[in-house]
Amino acid sequence: MDELLNDFPITTEIEVAWGEMDALQHVNNAVYFRYFETARLDYFKQINLLVNLKESHIGPVLGHTECRYKLPVTYPDTLLIGSRVSDLQDDRFTMEYQIVSQKLGKVVTVGSATCVMFDFKNHTKALIPEQISQAIINTEET
Template sequence: MNAPTHLDSTPQLEDFPYRLTDNVRFADLDPNQHVNNAVYATYFETGRVTLMKDPKHGLVPEGLAWIMVRLDIHFRAELRWPGRIELGLGVAKLGRTSVTFDQVVFSEGKCVASARAATVLIDEATRKPTPLTPDIIEKLQPWLRRGVERR
């Protein structure tokens, strides 16, 4: 279940069904007065965690947890303060124990960064990967990125 687009193509915000807004903070800046590259990982984390940990979505069953195993970021343009950003997220792939997300940061209608993030579902007691449950798979369906087939 792979998205038909590549990370190098210019993403469109409407391809990402889960969205939220955030502010660029003065503390996000580096000495060059643009957002530091490390801060983008925090923006992407905000998008994933806001979706995954919201109890109304039911994506963290009792005794299970999600861990990050990979994050690939494509920096596309400078981002400066002050400003508002739009974060977009879509499920790109469902594996046996993993979920891969495509994510974007938009500012003033322009994609300034995109990422692919892989997370693995683990058993909290054993700390070992555990298969995605049918319930989790079903609850992730509304968040499939445009172009990704339902499973």
Template sequence: MEGYPVVVEEKVRYSDIDAFNHLNNVVFFQLFQQARVAYFEEVGIFSRMGRGEQNLVVGETSCRFLAEGHYGDVVQCGARFARLGTSSCEQQYRLEVRGKPIAEGSAVLVFYDFQTGRSAPLPEPLKARIREIEARAGRVI
């Protein structure tokens, strides 16, 4: 998926389908989350061992639905960063089935200190690693 340095594939399960026989709107956000977690794993800020004392948390998220998804579809889920700020950043998502976009979304992520209960500045090494990953897709942020 061009322009998205981290892409995961997920197969639409029967339980992902709603009464209208298409991908339920909630599942789009779950797919965004799968791509976000894959990106976080690549950056090195997510592990199964826990969140650490500071980490990125979702402050806001949105989705623009473009087409239906159906049972059995294989959905490509792409993630990329659009902006790196002082203590927050924006990540963008794209979902495709057979090369056709079915949704685009975004999330504002806040670097959060769990000890103080407040936002904290994004560490420069974190920003550098994100820029390195984005460069693989020919992107500069």
């Protein structure tokens, strides 16, 4: 199963909870965006993106996100979520996610999100700090 996530430098493991199931007995479609959020935050920890947020007032906001459901996930299961940055620009970056079900041994969901850097003090877009851009580049090269 590791080969399904070879192209993703960060992997997040999540246990499917019984309460995430819907009336059709599979994980509710909205839950996948929480899975993506958890994976995104793991990536942010890796690159120290939120470390100086209180001082700099600059951080990421979600500009766009999408999800493609390939196979239903049911309880019990453990999911592995690969995350990577596929596009890096001056003021934004796009992340891609791939979710693999350990029970099925297959990719069950793919998604993406565009994060725009925002200056929360001045309420304007901001540039990605150089150390963050370099941390993304270094993470993607490993």
